Amino acid sequence: TTIMMMxxxxxxxxxxxxxxxxxxxxxxxxxxDFADPQSKNVAKNALASFASANMAAVxxxxxxxxxxxxxxxxxxxxxxxxxxxxxxxxxxFRYVGVKYQFGQFGLCLPRECDADTLNVLRKEPATxxxxxxxxxxxxxxxxxxxxxxxxxxxxAIFVILVVCALVATACEPRIVAHVKGLAxxxxxxxxxxxxxxxxxxxxxxxxxxxxQWLARREDNPLSCLDGVRVVSMLMVIHGHTLLxxxxxxxxxxxxxxxxxxxxxxxxxxxxxxDEFAVDSFFWLSGLLATRALVKYASGxxxxxxxxxxxxxxxxxxxxxxxxxxxxxxxxxxxxxxxxWLGQRGGYRHxxxxxxxxxxxxxxxxxxxxxxxxxxxxxxxxxANDMQFFIILPLFIVAYxxxxxxxxxxxxxxxxASIIYSxxxxxxxxxxxxxxxxxxxxxxxxxxxxxxxxxYLVGSATxxxxxxxxxxxxxxxxxxxxxxxxxxxxxxYFGAYPFYQTQDNLHTKDGLKHLNHSYVALTKPAWAVxxxxxxxxxxxxxxxxxxxxxxLPLWEPLAKLTYAMYLVHPSVLxxxxxxxxxxRIYFSEPWWGFAFLxxxxxxxxxxxxxxLFVELPFHNLVMLLRKRLATPAAxxxxxxxxxxxxAEPLTEPTSPASEVEVN
Numbered sequence: 001t002t003i004m005m006m007x008x009x010x011x012x013x014x015x016x017x018x019x020x021x022x023x024x025x026x027x028x029x030x031x032x033d034f035a036d037p038q039s040k041n042v043a044k045n046a047l048a049s050f051a052s053a054n055m056a057a058v059x060x061x062x063x064x065x066x067x068x069x070x071x072x073x074x075x076x077x078x079x080x081x082x083x084x085x086x087x088x089x090x091x092x093f094r095y096v097g098v099k100y101q102f103g104q105f106g107l108c109l110p111r112e113c114d115a116d117t118l119n120v121l122r123k124e125p126a127t128x129x130x131x132x133x134x135x136x137x138x139x140x141x142x143x144x145x146x147x148x149x150x151x152x153x154x155x156a157i158f159v160i161l162v163v164c165a166l167v168a169t170a171c172e173p174r175i176v177a178h179v180k181g182l183a184x185x186x187x188x189x190x191x192x193x194x195x196x197x198x199x200x201x202x203x204x205x206x207x208x209x210x211x212q213w214l215a216r217r218e219d220n221p222l223s224c225l226d227g228v229r230v231v232s233m234l235m236v237i238h239g240h241t242l243l244x245x246x247x248x249x250x251x252x253x254x255x256x257x258x259x260x261x262x263x264x265x266x267x268x269x270x271x272x273x274d275e276f277a278v279d280s281f282f283w284l285s286g287l288l289a290t291r292a293l294v295k296y297a298s299g300x301x302x303x304x305x306x307x308x309x310x311x312x313x314x315x316x317x318x319x320x321x322x323x324x325x326x327x328x329x330x331x332x333x334x335x336x337x338x339x340w341l342g343q344r345g346g347y348r349h350x351x352x353x354x355x356x357x358x359x360x361x362x363x364x365x366x367x368x369x370x371x372x373x374x375x376x377x378x379x380x381x382x383a384n385d386m387q388f389f390i391i392l393p394l395f396i397v398a399y400x401x402x403x404x405x406x407x408x409x410x411x412x413x414x415x416a417s418i419i420y421s422x423x424x425x426x427x428x429x430x431x432x433x434x435x436x437x438x439x440x441x442x443x444x445x446x447x448x449x450x451x452x453x454x455y456l457v458g459s460a461t462x463x464x465x466x467x468x469x470x471x472x473x474x475x476x477x478x479x480x481x482x483x484x485x486x487x488x489x490x491x492y493f494g495a496y497p498f499y500q501t502q503d504n505l506h507t508k509d510g511l512k513h514l515n516h517s518y519v520a521l522t523k524p525a526w527a528v529x530x531x532x533x534x535x536x537x538x539x540x541x542x543x544x545x546x547x548x549x550x551l552p553l554w555e556p557l558a559k560l561t562y563a564m565y566l567v568h569p570s571v572l573x574x575x576x577x578x579x580x581x582x583r584i585y586f587s588e589p590w591w592g593f594a595f596l597x598x599x600x601x602x603x604x605x606x607x608x609x610x611l612f613v614e615l616p617f618h619n620l621v622m623l624l625r626k627r628l629a630t631p632a633a634x635x636x637x638x639x640x641x642x643x644x645x646a647e648p649l650t651e652p653t654s655p656a657s658e659v660e661v662n
Contacts, residue, residue, distance in 0.1 A: 020120065027117045030110035044090055051087040051095075053080035053105035082106035084141050084337065084580040095141030095580070097338025100134070104338065106141070106580070115140040139341050141580060145332035154330040157322070161204070161612050168205040171197035203619035209611050214556055224537040226558035227549030228530065229284060232277040233561045234599060237568050239274030241595045242586075244572040248339075249586040256586060257435055258499045266496060267588075272434075273492045275445075276526050278381055279454040281565075283527040285385050286392075286458025293396050294466055305393045311621065312389055316382065316562075317358065318617040319609065323566040324350070324357060324376050331570055337580030343573065350375035360386035363446045378569055380446040387448045388455045395456075399463060406463060414456045418520055421450050425516035432495050432519050444519065454527035461531045465538060477536035481545060484533035491522045491529070563606035563614055571602045 033039045034048070080103075084095040087108035094111045096118065097104065109118075118138040173195065195202055202208060217223065246252060255261050262268035297304045328350045332343065353375045356362040362374055363383040374380065395413075399406025424430060424443060431438035444450045472480070498515050537546035575598060584590070 020117075023112070023114075023117045024120050027110070027113040027121060030112040031121075034110055041092075044092065047090050048087065048093045048108040048110075051083045051090070051093075051108040053082050053107060080105055081339070081580065081583065082108060087141070097139040097141060097143075097341070099136045099139070099338075101136065106338065115143075139338040141337055143338060143341055144336055145340075145343070145347075147333050148329060150325070151329040151332065154322075154326045158326070158612070161616065164201065164204040165206050165209075165612055165616070168197060168201045168203070169207055171195060171201065172205055172207045199623060200620065203623060204612075204616045206611060208619075209615040212615060213559055213610065216552070216555065221538050221540070223555070224534050224542075224546055224549035225284060225287075226554035227551065228280055228534070229558045229561050230554045232280040232284075233564050235274040235277035235280075236565065237599050237602060238595050239271055239277075240568065240572055241598045242271055242591055244569070245576045245584055245586075245594075248576060248584045250583045251586055258433070259501055262588070263499045266493065268499070269493050269496055272432075272495045272499070276491060276523070279451075279523045279526050280530060281381065282385065282388070282451065282454040283458040283461075283530050286388065286455035287462045288458075289389055289392060290396065290459040290462035291465065293392065294399070294462070297393075297396055297400065308393065309390065311625070312386070314621045315618060316386070319563060319614045320379070320382060320566060321358060322613050323563075323570070323609065324354070324379070327376070327570045328354070331574075334574055335578030339577045339579065342577060345373075346375070346377070349373060357383075363387075363448065368442070378565070381565070384446070384448045384451050385455075388452055392459065395459060403463075403467065407460065410456050410460045410463075414453050414460075414524065417449060417453050417456075418524055421520035422516065424450070425519045426513075429512075430519045431498065431515055433498050433515075440519065451523070453524035457524065457527035457531060461535075471539045472536065472541065474541060477539075477541040477543070480532045480535055481543065484529040487525050487529035488533070491526050494518055494522060557603070560603060560606040560610055563609040564602050567605050567609065568598070568602040571605060572598055575601075 033041065034045050039045060081097070082095070082105070084106060087093055087095040087106075090108065092111050093108050094114065096107050096109055096113070096115050098107055098118075113121075115138040122135060122138075242256070246256070249256065253261065256263060258264045263272060293304075293308060296308065328347055332347065335343065353362065353366065356365045357375055357379050360383045362376070363380040366373075395406055395409050398409045421444065428443055429438055430440040430444050432440065434441075495518065497511060498518070533545065534549075536543065537549065542550065575594070
């Protein structure tokens with residue numbers, strides 16, 4: 001039997017080798033005919049050449065390489081994806097992608113030449129007509145990732161969640177409208193007031209979750225945080241909309257990069273300052289988590305610490321894990337063509353390091369890495385936030401033991417981080433310029449010891465709210481707002497001098513030291529400014545800014561920000577990479593409309609995730625907490641404090657009575 005199996009394997013290998021050789025010969029002959037100006041298919045060959053990148057022109061430019069050629073290549077003009085639809089309308093031809101060291105191209109080649117055959121023939125003399133530039137690889141013009149078992153499983157899980165939501169909704173009490181003689185909620189009467197399903201099933205009810213989403217918080221002193229949160233989320237999407245398409249812009253250098261592009265202008269600082277949105281989230285998270293922990297820890301000894309860790313993990317991880325695995329395993333089938341192949345690197349990183357995301361250490365493991373080399377790269381923020389939350393009880397314990405000790409510990413942590421950042425900026429030449437080659441993104445941007453100051457500022461603000469009950473005078477409120485706006489303006493436009501050149505690592509010492517100070521000081525200053533800006537609203541002196549931040553519109557949108565943050569890179573990837581051709585000419589109006597489209601699509605996807613995934617699991621955790629807690633150990637305000645603690649970027653979704661599942 002073993003000999004027979006070996007023989008069959010040998011025969012199969014021989015057959016495949018013979019078939020591959022035959023395919024290679026057929027492709028080589030077709031390519032030779034394609035390059036022959038006397039071919040009987042000269043008309044079709046001409047159309048195919050028209051639908052392809054002009055490789056002859058590229059080869060000629062490289063053969064006579066000079067300064068103009070270098071600048072031309074640097075401006076990304078050497079990447080041309082051709083016209084895949086036009087190519088496939090020509091009988092006997094197929095569209096393939098080819099990757100070189102200097103660019104990526106789309107070619108319209110004879111149908112005998114698929115990507116696998118072309119990769120075999122890359123070094124064959126017979127194919128020198130198109131192989132003379134030494135391509136790195138060929139990719140099918142209709143390349144798709146396979147769904148696989150795990151992808152099907154993720155789709156099945158989502159279908160199960162939808163079915164649970166529909167069944168749970170069907171079990172809700174029925175309502176009869178306009179029943180005469182009944183004075184109950186404006187002539188609306190309940191046929192049955194008892195939920196007809198198990199308590200756990202009601203966690204999925206669309207009626208319940210929809211009401212929770214749109215529930216209003218009356219007389220909430222922190223309602224201005226809703227506006228801060230929504231604006232911060234829009235800033236994240238605004239910046240990423242431009243950056244995700246950077247590799248496709250035909251005018252990247254002239255339209256965007258320093259010293260001549262958008263980044264060197266005052267209005268272009270809107271892109272560069274979008275990264276402060278993450279510091280706003282850190283500030284929000286520190287403020288809300290500290291406020292909830294102080295309330296929850298009172299009179300509990302030390303047992304509240306592991307409970308808080310467990311609840312936080314259970315609150316954040318279900319949606320995080322669902323979005324990560326759905327993007328990795330299921331969404332991969334959405335795109336088509338050579339550009340979508342670029343997702344393979346991210347999928348491989350997830351294959352090796354997905355567990356670091358689930359343990360919230362992906363900003364540290366593997367240690368020497370860029371965010372582009374991580375699984376679910378933007379998850380570095382969640383890792384930092386969880387790590388900050390893990391050490392937060394140390395400050396809370398110090399505060400509850402002695403209030404001065406609590407403030408002192410926050411003060412020491414705040415300044416220790418800033419001093420290290422000042423030293424590191426000078427020692428490692430960190431530069432705020434995103435494109436001058438400094439290790440800012442690797443050594444500063446994603447590390448918890450450099451990003452913690454805004455979180456500590458938020459924590460200190462929460463303690464002050466707990467300790468200071470006096471209302472500031474109207475004059476001091478206006479002074480706070482004025483100082484806050486001044487600081488925010490300096491942070492927002494402060495990077496302008498560092499984008500007047502592409503090389504900030506070799507500027508004169510004065511400007512270099514200013515760059516280092518900007519790196520280390522602006523993010524903590526941004527958080528301090530947010531505290532000053534919102535403090536009058538916390539104490540009832542709203543003014544115009546406070547009223548804008550407290551608009552009722554922000555509250556339901558603010559509850560979607562966690563889902564929006566998780567899913568927005570996937571939306572942008574589909575927008576830019578899930579298509580086969582088409583370079584983009586960048587302009588500011590295009591950026592504006594692309595941002596509006598990306599924000600709207602992200603919001604719609606977030607609504608689905610919020611109602612079918614995030615809120616159901618939140619309600620299940622709250623139900624589990626009620627079932628496990630003994631009556632003696634449970635207090636009236638437990639669920640309110642825990643619901644507040646659970647929100648990753650937001651105030652409690654609703655009062656405790658509405659969060660509980662009866």
